[in-house]
Amino acid sequence: xxxxxxxxxxxxxxxxxxxxxxxxxxxxxxxxxxxxxxxxxxxxxxxxxxxxxxxxxxxxxxxxxxxxxxxxxxxxxxxxxxxxxxxxxxxxxxxxxxxxxxxxxxxxxxxxxxxxxxxxxxxxxxxxxxxxxxxxxxxxxxxxxxxxxxxxxxxxxxxxxxxxxxxxxxxxxxxxxxxxxxxxxxxxxxxxxxxxxxxxxxxxxxxxxxxxxxxxxxxxxxxxxxxxxxxxxxxxxxxxxxxxxxxxxxxxxxxxxxxxxxxxxxxxxxxxxxxxxxxxxxxxxxxxxxxxxxxxxxxxxxxxxxxxxxxxxxxxxxxxxxxxxxxxxxxxxxxxxxxxxxxxxxxxxxxxxxxxxxxxxxxxxxxxxxxxxxxxxxxxxxxxxxxxxxxxxxxxxxxxxxxxxxxxxxxxxxxxxxxxxxxxxxxxxxxxxxxxxxxxxxxxxxxxxxxxxxxxxxxxxxxxxxxxxxxxxxxxxxxxxxxxxxxxxxxxxxxxxxxxxxxxxxxxxxxxxxxxxxxxxxxxxxxxxxxxx
Amino acid sequence: xxxxxxxxxxxxxxxxxxxxxxxxxxxxxxxxxxxxxxxxxxxxxxxxxxxxxxxxxxxxxxxxxxxxxxxxxxxxxxxxxxxxxxxxxxxxxxxxxxxxxxxxxxxxxxxxxxxxxxxxxxxxxxxxxxxxxxxxxxxxxxxxxxxxxxxxxxxxxxxxxxxxxxxxxxxxxxxxxxxxxxxxxxxxxxxxxxxxxxxxxxxxxxxxxxxxxxxxxxxxxxxxxxxxxxxxxxxxxxxxxxxxxxxxxxxxxxxxxxxxxxxxxxxxxxxxxxxxxxxxxxxxxxxxxxxxxxxxxxxxxxxxxxxxxxxxx
Numbered sequence: 097x098x099x100x101x102x103x104x105x106x107x108x109x110x111x112x113x114x115x116x117x118x119x120x121x122x123x124x125x126x127x128x129x130x131x132x133x134x135x136x137x138x139x140x141x142x143x144x145x146x147x148x149x150x151x152x153x154x155x156x157x158x159x160x161x162x163x164x165x166x167x168x169x170x171x172x173x174x175x176x177x178x179x180x181x182x183x184x185x186x187x188x189x190x191x192x193x194x195x196x197x198x199x200x201x202x203x204x205x206x207x208x209x210x211x212x213x214x215x216x217x218x219x220x221x222x223x224x225x226x227x228x229x230x231x232x233x234x235x236x237x238x239x240x241x242x243x244x245x246x247x248x249x250x251x252x253x254x255x256x257x258x259x260x261x262x263x264x265x266x267x268x269x270x271x272x273x274x275x276x277x278x279x280x281x282x283x284x285x286x287x288x289x290x291x292x293x294x295x296x297x298x299x300x301x302x303x304x305x306x307x308x309x310x311x312x313x314x315x316x317x318x319x320x321x322x323x324x325x326x327x328x329x330x331x332x333x334x335x336x337x338x339x340x341x342x343x344x345x346x347x348x349x350x351x352x353x354x355x356x357x358x359x360x361x362x363x364x365x366x367x368x369x370x371x372x373x374x375x376x377x378x379x380x381x382x383x384x385x386x387x388x389x390x391x392x393x394x395x396x397x398x399x400x401x402x403x404x405x406x407x408x409x410x411x412x413x414x415x416x417x418x419x420x421x422x423x424x425x426x427x428x429x430x431x432x433x434x435x436x437x438x439x440x441x442x443x444x445x446x447x448x449x450x451x452x453x454x455x456x457x458x459x460x461x462x463x464x465x466x467x468x469x470x471x472x473x474x475x476x477x478x479x480x481x482x483x484x485x486x487x488x489x490x491x492x493x494x495x496x497x498x499x500x501x502x503x504x505x506x507x508x509x510x511x512x513x514x515x516x517x518x519x520x521x522x523x524x525x526x527x528x529x530x531x532x533x534x535x536x537x538x539x540x541x542x543x544x545x546x547x548x549x550x551x552x553x554x555x556x557x558x559x560x561x562x563x564x565x566x567x568x569x570x571x572x573x574x575x576x577x578x579x580x581x582x583x584x585x586x587x588x589x590x591x592x593x594x595x596x597x598x599x600x601x602x603x604x605x606x607x608x609x610x611x612x613x614x615x616x617x618x619x620x621x622x623x624x625x626x627x628x629x
Numbered sequence: 630x631x632x633x634x635x636x637x638x639x640x641x642x643x644x645x646x647x648x649x650x651x652x653x654x655x656x657x658x659x660x661x662x663x664x665x666x667x668x669x670x671x672x673x674x675x676x677x678x679x680x681x682x683x684x685x686x687x688x689x690x691x692x693x694x695x696x697x698x699x700x701x702x703x704x705x706x707x708x709x710x711x712x713x714x715x716x717x718x719x720x721x722x723x724x725x726x727x728x729x730x731x732x733x734x735x736x737x738x739x740x741x742x743x744x745x746x747x748x749x750x751x752x753x754x755x756x757x758x759x760x761x762x763x764x765x766x767x768x769x770x771x772x773x774x775x776x777x778x779x780x781x782x783x784x785x786x787x788x789x790x791x792x793x794x795x796x797x798x799x800x801x802x803x804x805x806x807x808x809x810x811x812x813x814x815x816x817x818x819x820x821x822x823x824x825x826x827x828x829x830x831x832x833x834x835x836x837x838x839x840x841x842x843x844x845x846x847x848x849x850x851x852x853x854x855x856x857x858x859x860x861x862x863x864x865x866x867x868x869x870x871x872x873x874x875x876x877x878x879x880x881x882x883x884x885x886x887x888x889x890x891x892x893x894x895x896x897x898x899x900x901x902x903x904x905x906x907x908x909x910x911x912x913x914x915x916x917x918x919x920x921x922x923x924x925x926x927x928x929x930x931x932x933x934x935x936x937x938x939x940x941x942x
Contacts, residue, residue, distance in 0.1 A: 140901060142711035149667055222676070280679045284713040300722050301712045302901045303893030339794060339891040340901075343778055347786050347793040348891075478904070505660070508906050512662040515674055552673065 131332040133612070133628055134354040136345050138621070140338045141305050144294070145283040147219050150264035152533065156621045159323060160307050160334075161202070162268035162288035165193065165212060166260030167324035168535075170381070170617070172438055174260040175324035177316070178207065178269060178289070188251035189234075195242045198314040201271050202286075202293045209244035213237075214275035216259070216267055221279035223265040225258045225541050228571070253574065254541060261542075262323055262620060263535040291315070291327040291624050292334065305336040307623075320616055320625045327624040330614065334623055349374055349607055355628065356608040358621050361480065362421030365605065373610050378425070378603045382434055382534025382619045386419055386485050386599035389545060391526050392558045394519050396471065396498075401464035403594035407447045408457040409492050416600035418484035419531075426602040432546055432587050435601055437538040438576060443584040444591040448598070457496055471500040472520040474528040476507040485529035485599055514555045528555075529599070534619050540570045540586055545596045558595040630934055633942035637927050641920070648919045649701070652912050653694050662686070663710045663906040684710055697912065707909030709902075716913045719898060726796045727894035730817065730886065731879050733810045738818040738825060739872060745822075746829025746868075747856055750837060753830075761826060768823025773882050777816035777889040784812060794891035809892075817886040821875050828871045832864035839863075865936045873929030880918055 139153040146158035167177040176182065180196040199207035213236040220230035234247040246255065259267055268290075269275075274283045286294040292307040299305050315326040337354060339345040346364045348354045350371055360368065360376070368374050388406065390397040397403055416426025429435035430445035442449075471493060475486035486502060493500040503525075505513075510528060518524040537543045547553040547567070548560025566589055570582035608615060614625045664681035681687050685696075700707060706716035749761035785793040791812055797805040836842065837860055845855045884896035895914060902910035933940045 142905065143667070143713070278683075280676075280683050282713050300893050301709070301714065301719060302723075302897055303891070337795070337891070340897070341889050341891070344781070344794050344889055344891055347781050351786050351789060351793050353793050353795070506904060508666055508904055509660045511665045512660055515662075515665060515677060552675075554673065 131628060133331050133334045133356060133623070133626060135334060135336050135623070136339050136348070136354055136357040137305075137336045138359045140302050140340070141299075141336065142301060143282055144286045146268055147222050147265055147279060148282045152264060152620075155264045155266055157286075157294075157305070158266055158268045158288075159290065159620060159622055160292040161286050161290045161294050162266075162270065163199070163290045163327075164260065164266060164268055164323065165216075166256055167322065168257075168260050168262040169321040169324040171321075172538075173324075174256040175318070175321075177260070177324060178212075182256075189248045191246040191248075191255055192239070193244055193246070196314070196316075199289055200312050201289045202310060202312075203271070204312070205271065206241070207269065207289050208241045208272070209238035210241075211272045211275065212269050213244055214272040215269045218270075218275050218277070218279050219265055219267040223261070223267070224544055225254065225261055226265065226267065228252075228541065229255065229258045252571075254571070257539075257541070260324075263533055263542075266323075289313070291329045303338055305338075307334045307336075308332065315624075320622075322616070322618045323620060323622065329624050330627045349609065352609060354609075355612055356606070356615075356626075358606055359604040360607045362425055362605070365422065368607050374607055375610055376605050376607045377615075379606050379615055379617050379621075380534070380603055380619055381617055382436055382538075383601045383603040384481075384531045384533050385429065385434060385537055385601050386415055386481060386529060386531045387545065388485070388489055388597040388599060389514075389528050389530065389556045390558075390594070390596065391524065392556055392595070393517050394524055394526065396464070396466050396469045397526055399464045399466075400593055401460050402466060403597075404447075404592075405457040405460035405464065405496065406489075406492070406597060407591070407594060408453045408460070409496065410448065410489075410597055410599065411452050412448065412598075412600045415485060415488055416602060418488055419481055419600060420602040420604075425605060426600050429598060429601040432537070432543065432590050432598060433540075433583060434534040434538045437534065439539055439580060439583040441580065441584050441587060444588045447591050454495065461496060461498070466498070468499050470520050471498055471526040472524070473500060473502045474510045474513055474525050475502055475504040476510040477504050478506045481531045481602075482507065482510070482529045488599075489527060489529065517557070531602075540567045540583060546586070546590060548593065548595065553595075556595065558593065560589070560593045560595070563589050563593060563595070630931065630942050634927070634931060637930070641923050641927075644923055645916065645920060648916060649698065649912075650694075652915045653697060656906075656908050656911060657690055657693075659906075663908065666905045667711065697909075701916075706913040709910055710907050711905060716909045719910060720895065720913060720917065723893055723895045723898045725798060726892050727883055727887070727896060729796075729799065729806070729810060730813055730883060730892060730894060731876075733814040734818040734821065734879060735872075737814045738822040738875075742822040742825035743829050743861075743868065746826040747833055747861060749826065749830040750833030751852075751856060753834060758830075761830065765823040765827045768819045768826075771819065773816055773820065773885045774889050776819055777812070777886065780812045780816055781889075796892045796894075813886050813890045813892060816889070817879065817882045820882065821878055824875060824878075825868065825871055829864070829868050832867045833860055836860045836864040862936070866933055866940075869929055869932055869936060873925055876922065876925045880922070 137153055141153050141157050143149045143151065143154050144157060146154045164177050165179050166174050169175050178195055178199055179193050181194050183192045195207060201207060217236065220226035229252065232248050232250060232252045234249045237245045239245055261267060268288065271287055274285055274287065277283050286296060291310055291313045293310045295306040295308060309329045309332050315328045318325040320326055339348060342361050342364060345357055346367055349357050350368065365376055369376055390403055392398055412428035416428060417423055420426030428449060430449035431440045433439040473486055473490050476482040490500055490502045513525055514528050516524045520526060540546060544554045548558045548563035550557055550559035563586065566582065566586045570579060570586060573579040573582045611629045613627045613629065616622045616625055664677045664684060664686055667680055668677045708715055709719055745761050749758045752758050781793055784791045792809055795809060797809045799806040842855060842860055845859050883894060884900055887894040887896040888900065898910060899914045934942065
């Protein structure tokens, strides 16, 4: 070997020095604090205000730092949470609530009636059920610091359901100073009275959120059940580590760098299931539901016959497998109300669950007078739940001989374009796909895409006064049996006017290291009761 | 040279002005509405319109551009639409990981690639040269994310030597910092290493055929003195140019590497901001990257005078 070669190798060795030393040192894995849970959430926490946005990640953050007056349990019963006791007047127009003892915000201030009233009033400006409650409210009055009163203009059977609403927007209680903020302006102070405190100084948006146990929190005595019951925190600290790349997240849980991955893509189940230290489970009892949403304003889907035609060819099993990958994680659910919830029913469902009938669909298309108008299907290729649905629907439309164009973009573009009411030639759309978590479609009060309120309805703007009348009838139903009947009537009507088509129910499993225990089964990701051994 | 440097520095102002106009205009016409992203799936059109008004997104182009420029001139990069945090704070949080990754990558690649290129040129036509060129082709061909996953699988999951993801600040200890930097730096640096090794070899080959090299050898100088004292110094100008150009490659590569290794750097901040149309962040980061690129080019140009006394400005 020549001198030059030796010199070059010396340089090479120098260049590799740091890496060699680092690898050869093989420093032992940093000992993770025993009482810290490292958790990969479903998305990046961007906003801290669960009233300002409906994003589920912000809702989950809300459950960490805030508490609620009431909460829904696993039997769909409304249970008191911050409230100790409540009374309803004989005329059902006055509700009196008394708070539990020992409730304190993270800034050590006591939770007062004024905080609760301001919080509920702010929530009622944004939430669909809150708006209904707001419309029927005559007044909110603080009797004293622990007792407050709601007076209604007319009886409303869903007051407690509204105050115990489990999913976005959840009526979380904030300090009055924050709850006085305009409902359309974001609150960025995470002071709540919930079981965890956010360490805002350590928040790195896009990467990390840190929570510590709220040692002042007084949990209820009852066992936890969804968001109801005792919120007993069994760890000192929780770190949400946003890892956008699923392969990296899988490697991180495989190697034990993180403890819990909230939502893992189904295609990674075979990889992780080989590791005996990782458990893969379904902790969401209701799952989510995909949907085909039509633009009811523009041709050709302003014609109900054409929307009905699709009902005869959509195969929910195909959509379930396309979304969930594994048939075990997806299933058909031919109901406009989340299967597994009290109002789910099979009224008229044969049109979607029966034998698929291409000829019947073609006959309906002929009846509709379809003249070859272009159909634009919006696709969001960055959304693994939206993209396969868009491909399947486009294929179905082609099989039916319709003039269809799949327009691919990202989710940010899709949710902007879907607000356009213009014809497709001017940037409008005909169909888009999305999905909703189980609680959001469980009742006519919550199911936004089932509204027929035209311009005030959700994107797609179905105009169906009859559907709205049936919804009002549901609100007026005095008991569960009557509510179920009313829900059936709504569903029968919906099969005729087809505001949307439910494509499939699916579950996204969670993965966690076997040293975790006590993860709650709930449609929301809740972090109390979880132990790290 | 001082006058030249000042002139080039002053030229940055109009360049950045054009970049600012370009970035703002592109974002203005690009599809997407942060108000719709914020409002979420359940929102009505009215909700979105109210949020848009609150954020000032319903203002005309000139009003928005003027407001942004005015704030910029006063050192205010704005506030993130989503997190409600100052953009300067968000960039500040992310600057250290990106700088650390870029510098580690530069260090690893330059320290390895230059000697490799020199060896290949010195042993041109031998198996050593062929191995180096083979590595070079491979380095160019394997995408950063593929290499990143392979390294992760081997060193993190199988051997459990290095962490899979994340970033530890150097203030928390040098070894934890280095352990988190090794895999991302190697993954990101391989393409860059291949490029520099190839350019070094080509540049050295040209210099090694010069008469003065033969003279140096004839007068009995040791090979390493010939190579590093005479040849490499004269071959350095194109190598430094490529290192400078490579900064742009690093900037684009950082986006992928930071995503794969979950490093909270500027690259991920940018991608996240683009996906949710967080305009103030996109604008600020683009300006920052453009400014960095202009300054790196200036530094490269000025370094020529140090490397080659014949070059004068």
